[in-house]
Amino acid sequence: MNQNRDNQENQIEIELSEEIAQGIYSNLAIISHSSSEFVLDFIRVVPGVPKAKVKSRIILTPDHAKRLLTALEENIEKFEKMNGPVSINNENLGFLPPLGGVGQA
DSSP states (O other), X not given: OOHHHHHHHTOOOOOOOHHHHXXXXXXXXXXXXXXXXXXXXXXXOOTTOSOOOEEEEEEEOHHHHHHHHHHHHHHHHHHXXXXXXXXXXXXXXXXXXXXXXXXXX
C-alpha cells in the first residue's frame, strides 16, 4: 500500500467550537483514579472566596493518561528551551495528590 494513502486514512478532522476555543482558566487540579480510569477535575480558586466549583472534568483511560503525561513532558521541555525554566512554588502547586480512588475525598 502507498505510504501517503496510509497517512490520509489515519488522519482525523478535529472541530473546535467558538465556545470551547475560549478555554476555561484553572489554577487547581485534583487527580483521582480507579483501576480503569483517571479523573482530572479542573477548578478555579478565587482568593477570599471559600468555595470553588469544578469547571471541567476529563476522564481518561490509564493508557491515555500516560500519553498525556508524556505529551506534557515533551511540550514543557520545548517551552523551557525557548523561554527558560518554569519555576514552581512548592508551597502551593495547584495540583492535589491522587485521592486513592474516584469520588473519594
